Amino acid sequence: MAEMRKPAAPLAGRNCDDPKIDYKEVAYLAKFVTNQAQVLSRKRTGFCSQCQRELKQAIKRARHLGLMPFVQ
Amino acid sequence: MGNTYEGMFLLDNQVVRADWNRAKSAVTETLQKHGAKVLAARRWDERKLAYTIKGKTRGxxxxxxxxxxxxxxxxxxxxxxxxxxxxxxxVVRADQVPAGELEKSAEESAAGFSVPPPPTEESQSYERLVFGDLADRPIQEPSRHQPESDEGADAPVEAEVPQAAAAEES
Incomplete structure (x- = not known):
């Protein structure tokens, strides 16, 4: 039988009611990307779908302004 | 009136170094030209960019x-x-101006404001945030050989190794 992989601990630590994720908080956003600056999947971040969408949007905005890389 | 917007502008550092207030008014005047009422405008930060934009590495x-x-x-x-x-x-929609923004903006418009000098270290660059102090470290080829000047210091250490090995064998 295939081994079941234990789910990774969610990184999120965030309430969905908190204010929206801001593209200016680069230090916070940087936690949710891989070494190559890809956005982590929901499995890895532990965000709910709405929060993940906010995260995605914020990272894309930060990338546009040159605050975060597209690839590294 | 219309909606409240948040606008972030990345300005060419050459223009900024020449005269910050003129660089700022270049943006605010364009906003006003299109009928915007500017509520707050302030210098957010100078940073090293995560990738080059129009040949610039800082902005x-x-x-x-x-x-x-x-x-x-x-x-x-x-x-x-x-x-x-x-x-x-x-340019993104903002529900309202965040608390503290108006004060920071007013502080900058006040007469005594002087533009902070350009940062010497990249405390806020993306690499710095992700890798911390590692970002500063120059990339070096890992060398197995000690520099020759250190030979004197190394000699006793090297001498000890065979002795220890010999002690274990006996």
């Missing part, structure tokens, strides 16, 4: 909040696309 960010009717935004965009001083810009 200064201007954070603004303004009120504008929805129709004005697209016309305003056209002007910023043409403006060579603005490397990048981002």
């Amino acid at each position: 200064t960010y201007l954070l603004t909040y303004f009120e504008l009717g929805g129709n004005g935004v697209n016309e305003m965009r056209r002007d910023f696309e043409l403006d060579e001083r603005v490397l990048r810009y981002l």
Whole structure:
């Protein structure tokens, strides 16, 4: 039988009611990307779908302004 | 009036170094030209960019909040696309001006304000945030051989190893 992989601990630590994720908080956003600056999947971040969408949007905005890389 | 927007503008550092207030007014005047009411405008930060934009590796960010009717935004965009001083810009809807922004903006407009000197270390660059102090470290080839000048210091250490090995064997 295939081994079941234990789910990774969610990184999120965030309430969905908190204010929206801001593209200016680069230090916070940087936690949710891989070494190559890809956005982590929901499995890895532990965000709910709405929060993940906010995260995605914020990272894309930060990338546009040159605050975060597209690839590294 | 219209909606409240947050506008972030990435300005060419050459223009900023020449005169910050003129660089700032270049943006605010374009906003006003399209009927915006500028609520706050302040220097956000100067940073090393995560990738080169129009050949620039550094830039200064201007954070603004303004009120504008929805129709004005697209016309305003056209002007910023043409403006060579603005490397990048981002305009997003804001529900209201965040607390503290008005004060920070007023502080900057006050007479005594002087533009902070350019940062010497990249405390806020992306690499710094991700890798911490590692970002500063120069990349070195790992060398197995000690520099020759250290030979004297190394000699006793090397001498000890065979002795220890010999002691274990016996």
